[in-house]
Amino acid sequence: MLFTSNSYSQSEYLQDSIVAKVGNINITIDEFVNCYEFGPSFYKRNKDSKKVFLDYLINEKLLAIDGYNRKLDTLPEIKNIIHEFESDLATEEMFKQEIQKNISYTKEEIDTIAKQKLIELELKWIYSPNENEIRKIYDSLKAGIDFDTLFYRQFNDTIYYEDRYLKSNRYVLGLKNYELSKIVDTLKVNTFSQPIKAYDGWYILKLININYPLIVSETEQNRIMKEAETAIIKKKMDKLSDAYVHSLMLSAKPVIKRKAFQILRSYLAQYDLSKEVYEKWQFSQILKDALHSYNLSDLNNINNISLVEMNNGNITLEDFLNWFRARSQYIKLDKRSFANYSRSLENIIWLMVRDKLLTEQAKAKGYFEYENVKKQIKWWKDKILYSAVKDELINSIHIEDKELNLSNTNTSKQSYNELIEAELTKKMFYKLNELKKKYSVTINEKVLKTINVSEENNIKAIDFYVVKRGNLIPRTPYPAIDNYWKSWQ
Missing domain, CATH: 3.10.50.40 (Chitinase A; domain 3)
Known part of the structure; x- marks a missing residue:
């Protein structure tokens, strides 16, 4: 269920050393290294990779500070996303402490996977x-x-x-x-x-x-063996994790309520399906009948309806929608038929139930208070606030039709994207200049030089993304630098 990775850390006593201060935010070696390693490669190709990366990370922290000072983190949608990431981190810590330590494997198992990876x-x-x-x-x-x-x-x-x-x-x-x-x-x-x-x-x-290659270089062999070891750990952890989740499900005995499901399905379909398909599958009538059973005339009062009932509490439609919104970009419902659409939504609801049960378990066992969880959620909060401010800047851009060549659709689309990026860069530049005058930025060059990273000043560095898809929310292991900054090169 979970992909785990040891962090790329320096000597333990150096992890908390500060490489830069941005206003009231400290960037430690630990954050620097982990975010550097799991990010895109464009900055790794530069002559002064670490400094280039740090400059862009500082930019993101400045924009995050702006978001904090305007209390964007108190907005319901932002609070919800932060909560989901925090739940994910706490749950991952729980699995590391209670499941990963029980995993063992042999050299033969690693060799078998290594051979399969080469075929x-x-x-x-x-x-x-x-x-x-x-x-x-x-x-x-x-x-x-x-x-x-x-x-x-x-x-x-x-x-x-x-x-x-x-x-x-x-x-x-x-x-x-x-x-x-x-x-x-x-x-x-x-x-x-x-x-x-x-x-x-x-x-x-x-x-x-x-x-099947008969000859493999030592470098390639080492890489394959490392990947095989990670794979066997993940495979065994998945099995133990599934058993853990299964036991939680059996204990909670969740049941999806049919009428609430019909309301949810019709509500999501309004935004997800074409008008023709929505009418063909008669969602309007289904919604009307379901609402009637609750004596509701519209959708304004559905939030507290129980979607899932369990022996230790209920999950409401509002609970589901909050969970769903934080993951909407990763969720795709099967639109091939009415039955497929319904089945895929049901599967997503069960996934939500799993996440809720795991979150409650992690909270009950105190994993939200673990130092590692508190440290990493601060990194993610900064990243989420940066993204919120960036989205504000994007949404403030208005391109007039006369600025585009509308005679060619493809050209128009490309021109539109280029204009948006150009306007965003202008707004970012002015915003950052304003913030740099307002908040102090200090870089500890001595500490920066001591940091060890795997790829530095390498013009052949390639993009390699690791995404944790088995977690409560799909994400990179650590907050990666925005690929947008590549346009600043």
């Missing part, structure tokens, strides 16, 4: 939801019809080549679909499988290519 596979497949149809396709293949002929017949306006093709390594394939990976292990290159039954229909696989 590159290319696959194509033919899909049908109908068994009779897939059997006919299989008979045609056995009779000598070329696989690609039948393969390309699948495509239309909604199904693309990428939907029926995969290039990956054996390890990732096993993670995504264990049963499928075991079948691939039995195939030879340019051969196809018998029809395979899956939860959503039937498949015929063809192994297009397989590559």
Whole structure:
């Protein structure tokens, strides 16, 4: 469930050393290193990487201070996001303390994963939801019809080549679909499988290519072994975490209330679906009937309706919407059918229930008070406030139509984006100049020079992002510097 990573820290006694002061915010070595390592690569390619990174981090802290002083952190939406990040950090700490310490593994397990990571596979497949149809396709293949002929017949306006093709390594394939990976292990290159039954229909696989390098450099081998070790820890932690969550669910005995679910589904669909689909799936009538059962005439009084009932408390529609808004950019409901839309929303509700139960558990056990949690939430609060101020600046930009070339749609879109970025840069520049006059900025050059980082002054540095997707909220392990600053280079 959780991806864990040891922080890139210097000697323990140096972690709290201050590398820069921005107003009343201190940037410690610990924050500097972790944010540096997990950020984009554009500053790592510079001649003075650490100083360039620090300058942009200082910019973000200045804008964060502006947000604090205008009390943006007291706005409900901002408070909600901060709470979700704090809950995530506390829950992660709970898992580290109570689950990660119980994990053990062998060298053989690491070697197995390392080998799988080196095996590159290319696959194509033919899909049908109908068994009779897939059997006919299989008979045609056995009779000598070329696989690609039948393969390309699948495509239309909604199904693309990428939907029926995969290039990956054996390890990732096993993670995504264990049963499928075991079948691939039995195939030879340019051969196809018998029809395979899956939860959503039937498949015929063809192994297009397989590559296993006979010689691997020492650097590459070390990297693969490190990745394999991280993977085995994650795999074992996922298993223990799932058991932990399962026990919480059994204890809470949550039940989704049908009428509340109908209200929620119709409410979200108003913003998520086209008007035509909304009417086709009769959400207006469903909403009306559900509201009538609660004696409600409109949506203004739905906040306190219980969406999920548990033996130790209820979760209201407002609770869900607060949770949902903090993650809306990462959540996509399945719009292929009414049933799929409903099922995907139900799955999201169960995910929300999981998060709420874990948060309550972490709070009851005091993990919100752990020093590591308090330290990191301060970093994230600064980042969230910076983002809020930046969004304000973006939303204050107004581009007149006459400034765009409207004769070409693509050109207009590109020109619009370029104009927005240019205007944002102007506003950022003036805002930062104003803030630098208002708040003192001090850099400890001596401490800065002593900081060790993995990539420095490397023009070949590449972007490598780690995102914690199994946590309560998807995020980088530490607040990464905004990629926007690349335009300032």
